[in-house]
Amino acid sequence: METPFSSVLSSLSLPAQEPTKNSISNLVPVTNSIISSLKSCSTIKEFSPIHAHLITTNLIHDPAMASHVLHFFVSRENSHYAHRVFSQNQELETMIWNTLLENHLIDGSLDQVLLTYCHMVSQRVSLDISTFHFLIHACARNLAFQRGEEVHGRLVKSGMGRNKSLNNNLMAFYSKCGKVDKVRQLFEKLSHRDVISWNTMISCYVQMGMPGEALNLFRRMQVDGVVADEITMISLLSACSKLRDLEIGEKLHRYIEENDLELGGNLLNCLVNMYIECGRMERAHELVAECKTDSDVVLWTSLVGGYVKAKKIYAARCVFDHIGEKNLIAWMTMISGYVKGGYYHESLELFRQMRVENTMLDEVLLVTALSACTHVEDWKLGRSIHSLVVKCGMVVDGFLGNTLIHLYAQCGELNEAPLIFKQLPSKSAASWNSMLDGFCKSGDIDKAKSFFNEIPNKDVISWNTMINCLAKSHCFGDLFELFREMQSSAIKPDKLTLLSVLSSCASVGALNHGIWVHVYIGKNHVKIDNMLGTALIDMYGKCGSIEKAGEVFSHLAEKNVFAWTAIIGAHAIEGQAAKAIDLYSEMEATGIKPDHVTFTALLSACSHGGLVSEGFSYFNKMSSVYNITPNIQHYGCMVDLLGRVGQLDEALKFIELMPIKPDISIWSAFLKACGSHQNIELAEYAFQQLIELDSLNDAAYVLLSNTYAKAGRLDDMSHTRKKLHELGIRKKPGCSVIEQDDIMHEFTSADFSNPRSAKIYSLLDEMKGRFGKLGLQETSAHHSERLAVAFSLISNSERTPIRVVNNLRICGDCHSAMKLICKAYDKEIVIRDNYRFHRFVDGNCSCKDYW
Numbered sequence: 001m002e003t004p005f006s007s008v009l010s011s012l013s014l015p016a017q018e019p020t021k022n023s024i025s026n027l028v029p030v031t032n033s034i035i036s037s038l039k040s041c042s043t044i045k046e047f048s049p050i051h052a053h054l055i056t057t058n059l060i061h062d063p064a065m066a067s068h069v070l071h072f073f074v075s076r077e078n079s080h081y082a083h084r085v086f087s088q089n090q091e092l093e094t095m096i097w098n099t100l101l102e103n104h105l106i107d108g109s110l111d112q113v114l115l116t117y118c119h120m121v122s123q124r125v126s127l128d129i130s131t132f133h134f135l136i137h138a139c140a141r142n143l144a145f146q147r148g149e150e151v152h153g154r155l156v157k158s159g160m161g162r163n164k165s166l167n168n169n170l171m172a173f174y175s176k177c178g179k180v181d182k183v184r185q186l187f188e189k190l191s192h193r194d195v196i197s198w199n200t201m202i203s204c205y206v207q208m209g210m211p212g213e214a215l216n217l218f219r220r221m222q223v224d225g226v227v228a229d230e231i232t233m234i235s236l237l238s239a240c241s242k243l244r245d246l247e248i249g250e251k252l253h254r255y256i257e258e259n260d261l262e263l264g265g266n267l268l269n270c271l272v273n274m275y276i277e278c279g280r281m282e283r284a285h286e287l288v289a290e291c292k293t294d295s296d297v298v299l300w301t302s303l304v305g306g307y308v309k310a311k312k313i314y315a316a317r318c319v320f321d322h323i324g325e326k327n328l329i330a331w332m333t334m335i336s337g338y339v340k341g342g343y344y345h346e347s348l349e350l351f352r353q354m355r356v357e358n359t360m361l362d363e364v365l366l367v368t369a370l371s372a373c374t375h376v377e378d379w380k381l382g383r384s385i386h387s388l389v390v391k392c393g394m395v396v397d398g399f400l401g402n403t404l405i406h407l408y409a410q411c412g413e414l415n416e417a418p419l420i421f422k423q424l425p426s427k428s429a430a431s432w433n434s435m436l437d438g439f440c441k442s443g444d445i446d447k448a449k450s451f452f453n454e455i456p457n458k459d460v461i462s463w464n465t466m467i468n469c470l471a472k473s474h475c476f477g478d479l480f481e482l483f484r485e486m487q488s489s490a491i492k493p494d495k496l497t498l499l500s501v502l503s504s505c506a507s508v509g510a511l512n513h514g515i516w517v518h519v520y521i522g523k524n525h526v527k528i529d530n531m532l533g534t535a536l537i538d539m540y541g542k543c544g545s546i547e548k549a550g551e552v553f554s555h556l557a558e559k560n561v562f563a564w565t566a567i568i569g570a571h572a573i574e575g576q577a578a579k580a581i582d583l584y585s586e587m588e589a590t591g592i593k594p595d596h597v598t599f600t601a602l603l604s605a606c607s608h609g610g611l612v613s614e615g616f617s618y619f620n621k622m623s624s625v626y627n628i629t630p631n632i633q634h635y636g637c638m639v640d641l642l643g644r645v646g647q648l649d650e651a652l653k654f655i656e657l658m659p660i661k662p663d664i665s666i667w668s669a670f671l672k673a674c675g676s677h678q679n680i681e682l683a684e685y686a687f688q689q690l691i692e693l694d695s696l697n698d699a700a701y702v703l704l705s706n707t708y709a710k711a712g713r714l715d716d717m718s719h720t721r722k723k724l725h726e727l728g729i730r731k732k733p734g735c736s737v738i739e740q741d742d743i744m745h746e747f748t749s750a751d752f753s754n755p756r757s758a759k760i761y762s763l764l765d766e767m768k769g770r771f772g773k774l775g776l777q778e779t780s781a782h783h784s785e786r787l788a789v790a791f792s793l794i795s796n797s798e799r800t801p802i803r804v805v806n807n808l809r810i811c812g813d814c815h816s817a818m819k820l821i822c823k824a825y826d827k828e829i830v831i832r833d834n835y836r837f838h839r840f841v842d843g844n845c846s847c848k849d850y851w
Contacts, residue, residue, distance in 0.1 A: 093125060093126070094125060094126045094127070094128050094131065097116070097120050097125050097131070098128070098130045098131055098134065100116055101113055101116055101117070101131065101134040101135070101138075102134055104116060104138075105134055105137060105138055110138045110141055110142040110144075111142075113134065113135065113138035114135075114138060114139075114142075114144065114147055117131075117135055117151075121154075127154070127158060129160060129163060129165075129166065132151065132155050132158075132160065132166055132169075133165070133166065133169060135151045136148065136151060136166070136169040136170060136172075136173050137169065139151060139173055140169075140172060140173040140176050140177075143176060143177055145177045145179070148170075148173050148174075148177070152170055155170075162191075164190065164192065164194065164197070167186055167189075167190055167197070168194075168196045168197055168200055170186055171183045171186050171187060171197065171200040171201065171204070172200050174186070174204075175200060175203065175204035175207065175208075178208065180204055180205070180208045180210070183200070183201060183204045184201070187200075187201045193224065193226065194226070195226055195227065195228070195229055195231075195232065198217070198221045198224075198226055198228075198232065199229070199231045199232050199235065201217060202214045202217050202218060202221075202232060202235045202236065202239075203231075203235045205217065205239070206235050206236075206238050206239050206242070209242075211238075211239035211240070211242040211243045212239075212243065214235060214236065214239040215236065215239050215240070215243075215245075215248060218232070218236055227259065228255070228259070229261070230261055230262065230266075230267045233252060233255070233256055233261060233267055233270070233271075234266055234267055234270045236252055237249065237252055237267075237270040237271055237273070237274045238270060238274075240252065240274050240277075240278070241270075241273055241274045241277040241278070242277075244277055244278050244279070245278070246275075246278035246279075246280060249274045249275070249278060252271075252274075253271060256271070263291065264291070268287075268291060268299065269298060269299060269302065271287065272284045272287055272288055272299060272302055272303070273302060275287065276302065276303070276305070276306035276309070279310065281303075281306050281307060281310055281312070281315070284302075284303060284306060285303055285319070288300065288303060297323055297324075297325065297326065297327050297329075297330055298329075300319060300320075300322065300323045300330070301323070301327075301329055301330045301333050303316075303319045304316045304319050304320045304323075304330065304333045304334055304337065305333045305337070307319060307337075308333065308334075308336075308337030308340065308341070311341065313337060313338065313341050313343060316334065316337055317334065320333075320334045326357075326359070327359075328359060328360055328361075328362060328365065331350070331354045331359055331365070332362075332364065332365050332368070334350060335347045335350050335351055335354070335365065335368055335369065335372075336368045338350065338372075339368055339371060339372050339375075342375075344372040344375045344376045345376060347368070347369070347372045348369065348372050348373065348376070348378070348381060351365075351369045351372075361388070361392060363394060363398075363399065363400050364399075366385060366388070366389060366394075366400060367399050367400055367403045369385055370382055370385055370386075370400075370403045370404060370407050371403060373385065373407055374403070374406055374407045374410045374411070377410065377411050378411075379407060379408060379411035379413050382404075382407045382408070382411070383416075386404055389404075395425065396420060396423065396424070397424055397425050397426060398428070401420060401424045401431060402428070402430045402431050402434050404417075404420050405417050405420050405421055405431065405434040405435055405438065406434045406437070406438070408420065408438070409434060409435065409437060409438020409439075409441065409442075410437075410438065410441065412441070412442060414438055414439070414442055417434075417435060417438050418435070421435045429457060429459050429461070429462070432455045432456075432462065433459070433461045433462055433465060435451065436448065436451055436452055436455065436462060436465050436466065437465050439451050440465055440466070440468070440469035443473070445469065445470070445473055445475060448466065448469055449466075449478075452466045458489065458491060459491060460491050460492070460493070460494050460496075460497065463482075463486050463489075463491055463493070463497060464494070464496050464497050464500065466482060467479055467482060467483065467486075467497060467500050467501065468500050470482065470504075471500055471503065471504045471507075474507070476504050476507065476508045476510065476737075476744050477743065477744045477746075479501070479504050480501075480504070480510065480513050480742075480744065483497075483501050492524070493520075495526070495531070495532060498517055498520075498521065498526070498532065498535070499531065499532065499535050501513070501517050502514060502517055502532075502535040502536060502538070502539045503535065503538075503539075505517065505539045505543065506535075506538050506539040506541075506542040506543065507542075507805075508737045508739075508744055508805055509542065509543045509544065509737065509739065509803055509804070509805035509832055510543070510739045510744060511540075511543035511544070511545060511739065511803060512739055512742055513739070513742065514536075514539040514540065514543055515548075516742075517539075518536060518552075521536075528552075528555075528556070530556065530558065530559070530560045530562060530563055531562075533552055533553070533556045533559075533563055534560075534562045534563045534565075534566045536549075536552045537549045537552050537553050537563060537566040537567050537570060538566045538569070538570070540552065540570070541566065541567070541569060541570025541571075541573060541574075542570075542573070542832065543803065544574075544801075544803055544830040544832060544837055544839070546570055546571065546574050546576070549566075549567060549570045550567065553566075553567045559590075559592070560592065561587075561592050561593065561594065561595055561598060564583065564584075564587040564592055564594075564598065565594070565595070565597050565598040565601055567583055568580050568583050568584055568587075568598060568601045568602060568605070569601035569604070571583065571605065572601050572602070572604045572605035572608060573604070573608075573832070573836050573837055574836070574837050574846070575608045575609070575836055575837065575846055575847055575850075576605070577605040577606060577608055577609025577611055578609065580601070580602060580605035581602070581605065581606075581611075581614065584598070584602050584618075593626060594626060594628075595628070596622075596628050596631060596633075596634070599618060599619075599622050599628065599630075599634060600633045600634060600637065602618050603615055603618060603619060603634060603637035603638065603641070604637055606618065606637075606641055607637055607640045607641040607644060608836055608847075608850075610641075610644060610645050610850065611641075612641060612642065612645055612647070615637070615638060615641045616638070619634065619637075619638055622634065631660075632660060632663055632665065632666070633665075635654075635655075635658055635660070635662075635666060636665045636666055636669055638654060639651050639654060639655060639666055639669045639670055639673075640669040640672075640673070642654060642673075643669060643670055643672065643673020643674070643676070643677075644673060644676070644850070646673075646677050648670075648673060648674060648677060648679050648682055651670055651673065652670065652682065652685075655667075655670065662689070663693065664690060664693050664694060664697065667686050667689045667690045667693070667700075668690065668699060668700070668703070670682075670686045671683055671686035671687060671690065671700065671703045671704070671707075672703060672809075674686055674707065675703055675704075675706055675707035675710065678707070678710060678711055680707065680708075680711055680713070683703075683704060683707045684704070687700055687701075687703070687704045695727075696727065696729050697729075698724065698729045698730065698731050698732055699732065701720055701721070701723065701724040701729065701731075702724075702731055704720050705717050705720040705721050705724075706811075708720060732807075732808070733748045733749055733784075734748065734749045734783055734784040734785070734806065734807065734808045735747070735748050735784055735806070735807045735808075736748075736784035736785045736787065736788040736804050736805065736806050736807075737788070737804070737805045738788040738789075738791065738792055738802070738803065738804050738805075739803065740791070740792060740795050740796065741795075745788070745791060747784045747785075747787040747788045747791070748784050749782055749783050749784050749787075750782040751784065751787055754787075754791065756791065756794065756795070759794050760787055760790045760791050760794065761782075761790075763790045763793060763794060764781055764782065764786060764787070764790050767781075767786075767790075767817070767820075767821065767824075768781050770820070770824065771817065771820065783811065783813075783814050784806070785804050785806055785810060785814055785818075785831055786814060786817065788802075788804045789802055789804060789818070789821060789829060792804075793825060793827070799826075799827070801827070801828040801829065801830050802827055802828070802829045802830065803830045803832075804829070804830070804831045804832070805831075805832045806831060806832065806833040806834065807834060808833065808834055809833045809834055809835055810831055810833045810838060815838065815845065815849075818831065818838070818840045818845070819840055819843050819844065819845060820843070821840075822840040822841060822842065822843065823842055823843035828840065828841050
């Protein structure tokens with residue numbers, strides 16, 4: 001049976017009279033065995049003999065030993081008995097409790113500090129300055145704001161609220177808790193501020209992202225006559241670094257020199273970093289060299305990082321090579337610098353060099369090296385690094401796991417990526433997205449869709465990845481359906497989502513979907529910046545709604561070159577050459593410089609309008625005024641321009657004088673022009689050039705065949721088509737897309753897959769009969785654009801325009817047929833082929849038969 005505390009109190013009481021000074025000096029040293037025995041006690045019965053030994057050896061009067069006795073009582077939840085033992089001498093009692101607080105603080109037992117404080121309060125033990133110092137330090141280290149406020153209140157009630165050191169500690173506590181207002185209140189109430197007070201307030205401002213206030217306070221400090229020390233300068237230089245204020249930074253540098261502050265350690269690091277952040281790399285370099293700190297790897301590594309940030313990668317490497325004994329951070333700074341700058345091969349070569357020197361590795365470095373492997377698609381080296389990861393016993397999880405998945409997925413190693421994914425201890429959103437991205441890049445849409453559906457918590461990246469995948473695969477129907485599904489989820493589309501969907505709408509002419517996205521942007525108060533505005537202009541322009549494109553453009557607050565180019569291109573594809581040129585002139589007047597894409601759109605407009613002199617003027621202006629070297633697209637526009645107006649000899653001469661080798665697009669444009677103007681000889685020459693570049697070019701055979709047909713040379717036409725068949729070349733099928741009831745319908749030539757095919761072909765037969773009575777010979781009645789228009793006529797009785805997007809240039813027969821159809825059915829028909837828009841209204845086309 002355990003002995004009650006009350007029965008042994010008398011044996012634990014301190015002697016009434018303190019021992020003499022000599023007896024205290026002869027105290028037996030505290031041994032580890034006594035402290036160990038004391039800590040192992042769990043009952044009073046075990047404790048009593050140890051206590052007796054403490055009394056006989058006079059160790060009971062040592063505050064450190066007495067604190068262990070006190071801790072025994074407190075841990076047994078009997079702090080009131082300790083108070084009865086030690087309260088005979090109030091000053092000694094407080095000292096013993098303080099010693100216990102200090103021990104807990106040293107051990108890092110912050111919760112025990114606060115618990116002991118509660119016992120002191122409950123037993124009404126007197127609290128002194130040391131007590132409050134220990135308590136404030138514990139609250140600061142534990143970020144215990146509420147408890148700290150309570151300690152602050154008790155401190156004020158105790159009458160010690162004006163103590164400078166306590167106030168400085170309180171300021172530091174509130175600063176760590178991010179309570180800048182509290183720090184400021186204490187600071188302003190101080191009647192006499194020492195350098196510690198000023199440093200605490202300045203440091204708080206810097207830490208809380210208020211560097212300007214910190215620098216202003218330093219001016220007050222100088223007026224107050226307080227001399228700054230190294231700690232002050234460290235905070236102030238940090239403030240200058242954040243503000244990139246070189247002028248004040250240099251003044252602080254002079255202050256350091258004028259006041260003989262020792263320039264080394266953290267102060268030197270901060271000064272060097274200030275010059276780096278302010279873009280004065282040469283000064284930072286000079287400073288490090290002047291201080292003769294060749295052995296200080298931290299400083300030299302900072303210089304490496306500074307040069308990397310300044311995009312001076314060669315200078316960074318020179319400094320790196322100067323470092324004698326490189327640590328992991330130095331290697332990491334240079335290797336990651338190469339990766340950030342796009343020097344992936346150099347980063348991997350340096351990584352190999354590091355391995356030769358047997359420098360310690362960490363996860364961040366391995367992730368960086370794997371990232372470089374991904375960019376150069378070197379999965380073999382990536383696999384070697386993966387083996388190194390396993391050899392080092394690292395857990396393949398988090399960033400490391402995701403990077404490995406991304407590497408194998410990017411390099412098409414989809415057998416490896418799923419294995420790592422399955423073995424991940426925990427799968428983050430990034431893990432799922434990396435794996436999804438791999439399936440998307442592999443081109444296996446079905447696997448990508450299936451995996452996407454398995455993702456438990458899809459974020460906006462998941463949705464964007466899948467939407468982009470469908471866009472690149474031209475699965476626009478699935479894309480719009482997925483976008484509608486996204487609206488029902490908890491994830492809101494971001495700007496990247498909207499840009500992808502708008503780009504897809506532009507590709508297939510899905511005007512209704514594009515309008516819906518525009519309405520969504522307005523309802524959700526999404527800011528239409530230049531990027532989003534340009535996408536909207538491009539969408540409306542390519543969907544044949546030039547008026548809406550103009551409205552979006554006019555409402556843009558700031559128009560950059562991309563927005564101007566988009567609106568110029570929209571008018572160019574509509575064949576509105578004069579308007580496109582006017583817009584270009586207006587852009588120049590505003591001071592916006594055109595780029596190579598702007599000139600492609602402008603030259604295209606000149607081509608559609610047959611404006612030869614204007615075209616050559618702008619073509620020459622590219623290099624003479626804007627120093628833009630024409631590329632193959634610009635030359636193609638000029639060949640097309642000359643060919644359209646029948647200047648075939650000039651076009652051929654232009655091709656022969658080109659400084660770059662003509663490609664397929666150049667000769668195709670020339671062949672089309674020869675066909676249009678029935679120049680068989682030049683058409684055959686262009687054909688030979690085309691098949692030399694690509695012997696299996698189906699378009700070349702089709703264009704030559706059509707040229708022979710128009711010239712009435714049916715035998716040559718038949719021979720050309722036979723040759724096409726013998727070579728096993730399949731003609732690219734015509735394809736037309738039309739938007740009906742928010743669904744994209746796709747048709748190919750002689751397509752019977754549509755559920756309403758019977759009615760479609762019935763209507764086409766009716767049209768054929770009408771055309772026959774007018775004496776028109778039908779050779780293209782089942783072309784894809786005819787099917788799309790017929791489908792719209794039987795599906796939609798409204799007077800809205802019929803909008804069709806073709807993947808090929810509209811043929812002459814279909815062009816003539818559309819004139820008749822639009823008049824017979826009183827419908828506006830808008831067809832966008834692979835070159836321009838055709839608007840058929842009341843028997844006429846906007847291209848005026850010039851396409």
